[in-house]
Amino acid sequence: MSFLAIEHAVKQFGGLRAVDDVSFSLKRGEIVGLLGPNGSGKTTLINLISGALPASAGTITLNGQQLTGLRRDKIARCGVARTFQLVRILPSLTLIENVKIPAVFGHKAHWGAAAERVAKDALAMVGLSERATMSAGDLTYIDQKRLELARALAAEPELLLLDEWLAGLNPTELEEGIKLISELRDSGLTILMVEHIIDAVRALCPRVVVMNSGKLIADEQTDKALTDPAVVTAYLGEDVDA
Amino acid sequence: MLEVENLTVAYGKHIALDNASISVQAGQMVAILGANGAGKSSLLGAIGGRARPQSGVIRYNGQSLLDMPAHKLAEHGIALVPEGRGIFPGLSVEENLRLGAIPKRAREGATETLAEVFNLFPKLAERRGQIAGTMSGGEQQMVAIGRALMSNPEILLLDEPSLGLAPIVVKEVFSALTRIRAKGLTIVIVEQNARATLALADYVYLVEVGRITGSGPAEEIKSNPSVERAFLGGAVAPVNA
Amino acid sequence: MTKLIIPLLALVALAFAPNFVSAYGLGLLIGAATYVTLASAWALFSGHTHYVSLATVAFYGTGAYCMAVLNEALPYWAVLLCAGGIGATMAALVGLSTLRLQGVYFVIFSFGLAELVRQLITWYEVNVTGTLGRYIFLDISARDIYWQMLALGAATIALTAWIHRSRLGMALRVIGDDEAVAAHSGINLARVKLIAFVLSAVILTLAGAITSPRYVYVEPAIVFNPTVSFLTVIMALLGGANRLWGPALGAVPLFLVFEWLSTNFPDSYPIFMGLLFIGVVFLLPDGILAGIEKLRARRKVQS
Amino acid sequence: MILTTLILGLVLGSTYALLALGLTLQYGIARIMNLAYGELTLVGAFVLVAVFQQLGLSPLIAMILIAPAGYALGWFLYQGMMRPLVKRSGARGRLEVDSILATFGLLFLIQGILLMLFGANFTSISYLDRGVNVLGVSVALNRLIAFGICVVAGGALVLALAKTRWGLIMRAVALTPGSAPLVGIDVNKVARQGFALGTALAVVAGASIAMYQTFSATDGVVFTMKALVIVIMGGVGNVKGALVAGIALGLLETFVATAIDPGLTLAATFAIFLVVLLWRPQGLFGAR
Amino acid sequence: QDDTISIGYAVARTGPNATGAGITTIPNYELWVDTVNKSGGLTMPDGSRRMIEVVEYDNRSSNEDLVRTIERLASQDEVDLILPPWGTGANLAIAPLMARFGYPQLAVTAVTDKAPEFAARWDRSFWMLGGGHDYAAGLVDVLSTARDAGTINDKVAVVSVADGFGIDLISGARPAFEEAGFELVYDESYPLGTSDFAAIMSEAQGSGADSFVAFSYPPGSFGMTKTAQSMGYNPKAFYISVGGAFPIYPGIADGKAEGVMAIGGVNADSPAIQEYFARHTEFVGNPPDSWASAITYASLEMLAQAIERVGLDHEALATEISTGTFDTVIGEVKLEDNQLRDLWWVGQWQGGAFRAINPADAEGASTPIIPKPEW
Ligand SMILES: Nc1ncnc2c1ncn2[C@@H]1O[C@H](COP(=O)(O)OP(=O)(O)OP(=O)(O)O)[C@@H](O)[C@H]1O
Ligand SMILES: Nc1ncnc2c1ncn2[C@@H]1O[C@H](COP(=O)(O)OP(=O)(O)OP(=O)(O)O)[C@@H](O)[C@H]1O
Ligand SMILES: CC(C)C[C@H](N)C(=O)O
Ligand SMILES: [Mg+2]
Numbered sequence A: 001m002s003f004l005a006i007e008h009a010v011k012q013f014g015g016l017r018a019v020d021d022v023s024f025s026l027k028r029g030e031i032v033g034l035l036g037p038n039g040s041g042k043t044t045l046i047n048l049i050s051g052a053l054p055a056s057a058g059t060i061t062l063n064g065q066q067l068t069g070l071r072r073d074k075i076a077r078c079g080v081a082r083t084f085q086l087v088r089i090l091p092s093l094t095l096i097e098n099v100k101i102p103a104v105f106g107h108k109a110h111w112g113a114a115a116e117r118v119a120k121d122a123l124a125m126v127g128l129s130e131r132a133t134m135s136a137g138d139l140t141y142i143d144q145k146r147l148e149l150a151r152a153l154a155a156e157p158e159l160l161l162l163d164e165w166l167a168g169l170n171p172t173e174l175e176e177g178i179k180l181i182s183e184l185r186d187s188g189l190t191i192l193m194v195e196h197i198i199d200a201v202r203a204l205c206p207r208v209v210v211m212n213s214g215k216l217i218a219d220e221q222t223d224k225a226l227t228d229p230a231v232v233t234a235y236l237g238e239d240v241d242a
Numbered sequence B: 001m002l003e004v005e006n007l008t009v010a011y012g013k014h015i016a017l018d019n020a021s022i023s024v025q026a027g028q029m030v031a032i033l034g035a036n037g038a039g040k041s042s043l044l045g046a047i048g049g050r051a052r053p054q055s056g057v058i059r060y061n062g063q064s065l066l067d068m069p070a071h072k073l074a075e076h077g078i079a080l081v082p083e084g085r086g087i088f089p090g091l092s093v094e095e096n097l098r099l100g101a102i103p104k105r106a107r108e109g110a111t112e113t114l115a116e117v118f119n120l121f122p123k124l125a126e127r128r129g130q131i132a133g134t135m136s137g138g139e140q141q142m143v144a145i146g147r148a149l150m151s152n153p154e155i156l157l158l159d160e161p162s163l164g165l166a167p168i169v170v171k172e173v174f175s176a177l178t179r180i181r182a183k184g185l186t187i188v189i190v191e192q193n194a195r196a197t198l199a200l201a202d203y204v205y206l207v208e209v210g211r212i213t214g215s216g217p218a219e220e221i222k223s224n225p226s227v228e229r230a231f232l233g234g235a236v237a238p239v240n241a
Numbered sequence C: 001m002t003k004l005i006i007p008l009l010a011l012v013a014l015a016f017a018p019n020f021v022s023a024y025g026l027g028l029l030i031g032a033a034t035y036v037t038l039a040s041a042w043a044l045f046s047g048h049t050h051y052v053s054l055a056t057v058a059f060y061g062t063g064a065y066c067m068a069v070l071n072e073a074l075p076y077w078a079v080l081l082c083a084g085g086i087g088a089t090m091a092a093l094v095g096l097s098t099l100r101l102q103g104v105y106f107v108i109f110s111f112g113l114a115e116l117v118r119q120l121i122t123w124y125e126v127n128v129t130g131t132l133g134r135y136i137f138l139d140i141s142a143r144d145i146y147w148q149m150l151a152l153g154a155a156t157i158a159l160t161a162w163i164h165r166s167r168l169g170m171a172l173r174v175i176g177d178d179e180a181v182a183a184h185s186g187i188n189l190a191r192v193k194l195i196a197f198v199l200s201a202v203i204l205t206l207a208g209a210i211t212s213p214r215y216v217y218v219e220p221a222i223v224f225n226p227t228v229s230f231l232t233v234i235m236a237l238l239g240g241a242n243r244l245w246g247p248a249l250g251a252v253p254l255f256l257v258f259e260w261l262s263t264n265f266p267d268s269y270p271i272f273m274g275l276l277f278i279g280v281v282f283l284l285p286d287g288i289l290a291g292i293e294k295l296r297a298r299r300k301v302q303s
Numbered sequence D: 001m002i003l004t005t006l007i008l009g010l011v012l013g014s015t016y017a018l019l020a021l022g023l024t025l026q027y028g029i030a031r032i033m034n035l036a037y038g039e040l041t042l043v044g045a046f047v048l049v050a051v052f053q054q055l056g057l058s059p060l061i062a063m064i065l066i067a068p069a070g071y072a073l074g075w076f077l078y079q080g081m082m083r084p085l086v087k088r089s090g091a092r093g094r095l096e097v098d099s100i101l102a103t104f105g106l107l108f109l110i111q112g113i114l115l116m117l118f119g120a121n122f123t124s125i126s127y128l129d130r131g132v133n134v135l136g137v138s139v140a141l142n143r144l145i146a147f148g149i150c151v152v153a154g155g156a157l158v159l160a161l162a163k164t165r166w167g168l169i170m171r172a173v174a175l176t177p178g179s180a181p182l183v184g185i186d187v188n189k190v191a192r193q194g195f196a197l198g199t200a201l202a203v204v205a206g207a208s209i210a211m212y213q214t215f216s217a218t219d220g221v222v223f224t225m226k227a228l229v230i231v232i233m234g235g236v237g238n239v240k241g242a243l244v245a246g247i248a249l250g251l252l253e254t255f256v257a258t259a260i261d262p263g264l265t266l267a268a269t270f271a272i273f274l275v276v277l278l279w280r281p282q283g284l285f286g287a288r
Numbered sequence E: 001q002d003d004t005i006s007i008g009y010a011v012a013r014t015g016p017n018a019t020g021a022g023i024t025t026i027p028n029y030e031l032w033v034d035t036v037n038k039s040g041g042l043t044m045p046d047g048s049r050r051m052i053e054v055v056e057y058d059n060r061s062s063n064e065d066l067v068r069t070i071e072r073l074a075s076q077d078e079v080d081l082i083l084p085p086w087g088t089g090a091n092l093a094i095a096p097l098m099a100r101f102g103y104p105q106l107a108v109t110a111v112t113d114k115a116p117e118f119a120a121r122w123d124r125s126f127w128m129l130g131g132g133h134d135y136a137a138g139l140v141d142v143l144s145t146a147r148d149a150g151t152i153n154d155k156v157a158v159v160s161v162a163d164g165f166g167i168d169l170i171s172g173a174r175p176a177f178e179e180a181g182f183e184l185v186y187d188e189s190y191p192l193g194t195s196d197f198a199a200i201m202s203e204a205q206g207s208g209a210d211s212f213v214a215f216s217y218p219p220g221s222f223g224m225t226k227t228a229q230s231m232g233y234n235p236k237a238f239y240i241s242v243g244g245a246f247p248i249y250p251g252i253a254d255g256k257a258e259g260v261m262a263i264g265g266v267n268a269d270s271p272a273i274q275e276y277f278a279r280h281t282e283f284v285g286n287p288p289d290s291w292a293s294a295i296t297y298a299s300l301e302m303l304a305q306a307i308e309r310v311g312l313d314h315e316a317l318a319t320e321i322s323t324g325t326f327d328t329v330i331g332e333v334k335l336e337d338n339q340l341r342d343l344w345w346v347g348q349w350q351g352g353a354f355r356a357i358n359p360a361d362a363e364g365a366s367t368p369i370i371p372k373p374e375w
């Protein structure tokens, strides 16, 4: 039974079809990589799922419930959490406040001590506990990314959408990041992650979907996809030595 | 050509860069490697006029850059592609590129440079009329690099140019860098994609928590085992340069 | 606990103040209480969301108009009730359609709204009722007006305090920082903004209704005076719009300084007032409260 | 009848558009939300009258002198008053609030000075107010001059912004000042230019208003509000938008006054303004 | 304290009312104080003289500030007398306060049909500028005479400003015109703040009416004049309201004010008025307006004479103003039911002076010039 089902999703910007008749689905607990060249429509697809943009056509359902047509906050309360390709934190709030927001307004709607606990756990998960009372605007870029993930986690989501969350990490940090995500996967979270770092995708995702010019060009096992000629020409480049 | 001596950059009480010195020879490609938050962008930003250093000296062809307002740097042939790209999202791709050619040194021959840039990034030629802000992340990165090239720089400061780019584009960017370098441009690059960078660079500085902790010719650094572990460990998107 | 006791004592003291002051003193008290109420109510919505509203006088004036229209037909308390209801309805209608506007677009929109209401009332009166200008001959003393305004102001601040601790306040702050994040975190933007806007509007409308008997004669050009909107914004910002006591702390001194200037320099009052404004912006950039905090912090460092 | 409405509306609209041009530059490029804008136009109007009455200079020649003087005034205002605010404000929202507050003060300051110098009286001159036949409709010559100035200034601005390097720089600063130094643009200089040019346009608009309208030292707010509505309706910083919105408002007002009820002209102005914003929250030609 | 009399007023120096106040109210207050003090002060019943000391505030054109300032004058400065602000709304706003503090209120610049009611409600208030229907009736009277003489047709185009004043006038004028057999072929109101009158004037021009009537404020009166001139609109009767009697009007009309009718008027041949005009011109720098200025000044003269007769006691003063007869620049004045009824309703520019033409049977009335010479 598919948990997240995307059926014939279309997003049109003027004359440009950024997402063009895309269909695929995720099983509960699955972690899938969403690949594709720059501008192929990955972020747009994430935006469609999370409700940031209304779909021009098609339907998206989560656990049988239709998401298309719902407001962003409703979708969030259905258990969908996301990060942004360009980080968006709440600069005037402290870290703990940042993280508390989805705990309070998310689908579990905690308040008081419970919200505090969820927020603290989420911060601990990404290793920002000591800085809980710092102002979020003072964080480095990478810590802001961490904070953003913590915020997504504090929503206690069922589906996590990551948009290039690993980008910009150096190899050591990358390893840590991969470990973190794999822990999340092991905890049973369903994850759809956009990523350009192929090693990370290989390490985390047994299956990938690949987009090109808005269309789905592959939906298969990672190994197979990465040698798929269509994917190679469109995305990886010919002389990949993998 | 470029001398940085005892540079300290602080944000409030927080010292981002502590007494750092580097030197770049004309025609060289210098790489700066280091963990996140190590202070690489602060270093590059100080040279490019985006960050005000606490103390230290930056000399460019014998001239002190610190007395110069940020907007004068382009006129002296210094072009910065900052973290986050710094493009004009509300303008079209072509307008962004044309803005790159504002310094007097760039005006003459701007048409040829534009052709070169389009040649380097054919996608930009295709999308020249698109509003840059509606382009994907990778496309915007191309605009940023293309715009820097438009200013006919002597020295190009690149802050993580491959961030968020598809492997195929990363390859393109690095092969473009090879070509740019071949034209004699001096380049200072900050990158996480260490392997590809080291393959290109002449000289490397290592930065850790605000201090320069090592430096040497790229060949040497590449074979240094501790560097290998820290920066090349989980071979990242390998590239044949 | 002291946090509660001091304001309560102050409230009691203020309630007895009319016994000790002249008619003019009472007038000052009324004016100050009115602006404290307006600025606090304004900040209730705008302080955290950063939606700078210039629609204050649209509601304030509507309140005054309600009083003028209904004071002969209904008992006083019923008029207030009606005014509140009308303010709420108006705010809900406006809010539903406008709260998606961003930044300066909202600022000018809200200003346009005040003008539109004024023009429509004028047109209606001229063409339908055939009169313009209404009279409020109510037997309400200045003291009664003062007490009502004091109560309304106190209620506004109490409500703000409560909101600051509630989910609503939290949501408002998030909205002020980044609406997209707020929405993706599960906050119903429209509802949160609307609730705050309506609450704020009801208070503004009531304030207009309560003070109007003091002016006897009500006409759109008089009650929809845009200066009220501007003064409200400036007072709230001067004190610190996102703090509980900020608007009050901005309203009182500014009100008194204006009064002092206009009584002592009737000829050159606008010049002084202009200089004062500019001076405040330059010297107290984040509002009085932030300025005081900064000063304290510096003291602490020194000692 | 339709033709009359059309011509009168166009003429009126062009005076509105002219009034709004300067503000859209000041807000668009220098990012100063200038509430004292109307007072600046009044300065232009009063100076024109003074020069006309005291020195007997023809208003058209006076206007040529007033424009650079306005530029200088704007230059100093920006450098002395706005620049420190711009300097200390990192994020955008901050400057908006600061400039609203500071220019609200400036409004009173200028108004006070005008009241002191010229008193509260109505001021008016008669210059070139004979009617001219335009397609059978009689229009005052001074209105046609205002129309001409609007067409010339607006057209030149639109062209310059779209086609010239200077225009590209202006737009770049208007949209993303943070990135401008990267390409060698001196943001401060450009912003100062924008503000000064805006002020020059404001005084020219004021001077041309002085030729056909009675005014007094307390009228500034009226001008500011009209200009604000037009600027916002057209899309902030968008010169073309300001032109279109100004002319649209002129046509609308004239149409409402003739076909519906003059009592509803201002209501219609604000109603259409609100409708436009609801339909296009960024104004008619707003970016994003 | 005893050798001076303190007189306070809070008139608009800034904001929308500043123009009206700056033309009609403030100059006359200043002129009067200057005249009185130069002559040695106000005469008290015992023959002693006391100088006037002025306490002056700006009401910022806001009733909220106005009310508070009156409270200040009464309860803090404890001035002996308070002079009223400019404007109908302002006078109404302070009326209850003046009544409460017992001051007589010489409400001059207030035009309201409810004057009798107000005079009865606040018995120390005096309403001295009539009501809208008075002026409307006067105008209809002038036009009827011309129509009966066959000079103009029976069609009238009328516009009115949408505020209390304009509405009072138009609602008085409509029945009066109808009764006199006129047809209102164009009858619209326009909002306060309108600055462009091209559309309105062009409609009026096309309406076929010989008479153009505007119940307007100065910006409108001036704007309509200029627009009519530039479009060559030459109605046989051209009437505007506030502003038409201002000294700057002929300049605004580009020297072609001859025949323009407006609200108010003075007996331009009266030596007292001529002397007043001269004094005003010398002191202020320009002549007074020919409507409410003289009445404002007259109200102050009444005050001075009343003080001379009964002293400063507010009650006695009010009674004296209400019942006494006074000699002023507008002639002998006696109030009826606390109102000044002996007013000029319509005036006209004739030979460079604004002369009263209605009521036609009153002493000093000039003969109307209709049709108005072309611009
Ligand atoms: N709001 C918009 N208006 C117009 N075009 C848009 C808009 N948003 C995205 N696009 C276009 O849609 C296409 C897909 O963009 P999207 O951001 O989804 O790409 P992406 O796959 O996430 O790329 P990247 O890997 O570089 O982030 C791009 O060509 C982009 O220019
Ligand atoms: N604007 C700023 N305000 C405050 N602190 C800052 C600011 N910019 C950077 N810092 C701090 O300075 C330090 C160095 O930052 P810098 O951006 O130079 O690092 P970096 O090596 O480029 O890291 P990254 O790989 O994340 O880009 C960090 O600890 C960061 O917190
Ligand atoms: C003297 C009058 C013109 C005053 C005017 N009636 C007003 O409402 O203010
Ligand atoms: Mg993307």
Ligand SMILES: [Mg+2]
Binding pocket: B037, B040, B041, B042, B083, B159
């Ligand atoms: Mg960096």
